[in-house]
Amino acid sequence: MCSERVLLNKAARGCRDSLRRVYETHKDHLLTLARGLCGDRSMAEDVVHDVFVAFARGLPELRVKTNLKSYLSVSVCNRVRDLARAEIRRRRDPGRVDPGPADMVAPDIRVADAELTGRLRAALEHVPLDQREVLLLRAQAGLSFEEIARHQGISSNTARGRYRYGINKLRSLLNSEWER
Known part of the structure; x- marks a missing residue:
């Protein structure tokens, strides 16, 4: 099995098989992450697609300082954050037309097959985005x-705090859901 570095070098030189292997290795994880952040499978697929297109285009100049999974995960978070900002701008100025996926209507939560998974996804939607990203x-x-x-340009104590607040918010939301 090739190392990540070898795969990246081959992909940067135009080897489609290496790029495909990178995609196949990371796509499921990234789709799960994107779905957790935006709550919509279709939008999550678009986010992962956008991230991989940008990744493939930037490969010759790309310098991954961490592992590739971390790099791609942060790229997904950044793309979701960009889409959220574009949606906020669109809502402020309804006459404005943004190009591309940012023009999509805010996602609805799709009911998951497993009740617990559905409740967790619904609860995650109510956790502030900065806390949700850390979670x-x-x-x-x-x-x-x-x-x-x-990756977020914050202190590790802030990351820990966002995680703790996010966990507490999830607990509160899930407990209130169970009490009904």
């Missing part, structure tokens, strides 16, 4: 608080 980067991407802090 998902920690749980889905396996990043340390220091890595999350570095």
Whole structure:
């Protein structure tokens, strides 16, 4: 099995098989992360597609300082954040037309097959985006608080605090849901 670095070097030189292997290795994780952030499978697929297109285009100049999974996970978070900002701008100025996926209507929560998964996704929607990002980067991407802090430009204590507040918010939302 080729190392990540070898795959990246081959992909940067135009090897489609190497790029496909990178995609196949990381797509499921990134789709799960994107779905957790935006709550919509179709939008999550668009986000992952956008991230991989940008990744493929930038490969010759790309310098990954962490592992590729972390890099791509942060790219997904950044893309979702960009879409959220574009949606806010669109709502403020309804006459404005933004190009591309940012023009999409805010996503509805799709009911998951498993009741618990559906409730968790619904609860995640009510967790502030900055806390949700930390929760998902920690749980889905396996990043340390220091890595999350570095990628978000915050202190590791702030990352820990956002994680703690996010967990508490989830607990509160899920407990109130169970009490009904």
